[in-house]
Amino acid sequence: MRDHIYIAPLFCLLITCALAHAQPGLSSIREQDVRKDLFNMADDHFRGREAGTLDELKVSMWLADQAKAAGLKPAGDDGTYFQFFSMARNRISPASRITIGDHALSIGQDVLLPVTAPASLDAPLLFLRKEDTARADVSGKAVVLAASPQGLDLNVSLSIRRYPALMARRYATSLISRGAAAVIFIADSLAEGGWALNNSYFSRGSYDIPGGPNEHIPPRSPILWLHHDALDWIRQPGLSLHASLYVQQFEYPSVNVIGMIPGTDPSLSKEYVLxxxxxxxxxxxxxxxxxxxxxxxxxxxxxSVALLAIARAFNKAPGRRSALFVWHGAEERGLLGSRWYAAHPTVPASAITAVxxxxxxxxxxGDSAALLGVVPPHRNSTDLVKMALSANQQGPRFLLDTTYDKxxxxxxxxxxxxxxxxxxxxxxxxFFTSLLHPDYHTPRDEASRIDTKKVARIAEWMYRTGWTVANTDARPAVDPGFRLER
Ligand SMILES: [Zn+2]
Known part of the structure; x- marks a missing residue:
């Protein structure tokens, strides 16, 4: 027993030394820092950090301050931590008008418009049972259907928010392709329960970066949702839908926050781990x-706070390649910040060795996580996958889910x-993640529900992976023939 007492600490010391030598910044990744940063960033103070609002700009300032304190050098535009870009937002104009018979319908209150697109039409209503939609002549008609989730797979995240889109895919797409002038869904209890929430999202409209497919929206046959009690009057004969839908476009700023720890190797430091x-x-x-x-x-x-911890680790001991940190803006609006940065990087695109x-x-x-980009056809670099899997084995040893990568x-x-x-x-x-949970995209995604120890361990895993990329002579190769098709 005594021997063990003497030998064990010595043995641990040697192992610790070897590991510390391998990844000298590891001790800078500390759960207490992660916890403090997380509670600050996820506070009500930042009001949900919505892209295109002052709240996103406010949190970006906060992040830049933290990045500076962590030792990052500015790597955005003009010697700053920021790369501003424009978002093109389109929304249905309040000047739009919708009437059915003598019912003037107020957008948001009486009618929901899931699709942001201009339209001008005057079309007779055709009330159909869902089983008749495949055969009926719908040309020039505003087709009315009673909504129900029957036959839809609602066993997915955000099912209440996805319900209108799933109904549209199941019925409206084909009706419109066969000439329907509009499709009107009558809400069931599921749609009524999600009305206020969906209205809040639909009224935002759609977003894109300049040059993206949703920057300018062509006219489309509209899809409308009416409340359940519209059944009281909508089946009377001879009714028509009149709709004049206008789209307003705004330009809003969003911003990527970017910092860097320069590498130590005279030549490799011109390459980056992002x-x-x-x-x-x-x-x-x-x-x-x-x-x-x-x-x-x-x-x-x-x-976001894991990246700050990784930045502290690289600041303590830089790698041979440079470490680049990008906090993207407007991800929730359609990966806009990353689409912008990938097209307009502040370092040469060819010098980004891995993301x-x-x-x-x-x-x-606490013992599980997932790594995506591992299972074909998503895997684009077997070299990088090997580095990440071996970093997991050296460090946190998470049990890895592979099903979400299929x-x-x-x-x-x-x-x-x-x-x-x-x-x-x-x-x-x-893509490192601990996957979905019931609080995803709800106000219950709160700091108090976060396993900060796990955040620190995934930060460690990302750091170990990045450290290998930064210090290995050869950069990870892209697999030949990689093609991303959904
Ligand atoms: Zn996200």
């Missing part, structure tokens, strides 16, 4: 039974975070 997360979240929306501020503690304050992106790393069981997975999780534009641009890219 650590990525997003600082924005979903703002303020009504939600039954809770407060209305979406603090996004997991999504994505967790990764290690994280999104939501603080929930679910192309057949219903959530399409791989396509829902900021590594995607980089992978599309041919840069080796991975």
């Amino acid at each position: 650590f990525s997360g997003h600082q924005d979240h979903d703002g303020i929306h009504p939600f039954p039974g809770t407060d209305s501020i979406y603090n996004g503690a997991d999504d994505n304050a967790s990764v 290690l992106n994280g999104d939501m790393i603080g929930r679910n069981t 192309a057949s997975h219903i959530e399409g999780w791989y396509f829902r975070s900021d590594h995607l534009p980089y992978a599309r641009a041919g840069i080796p890219a991975l």
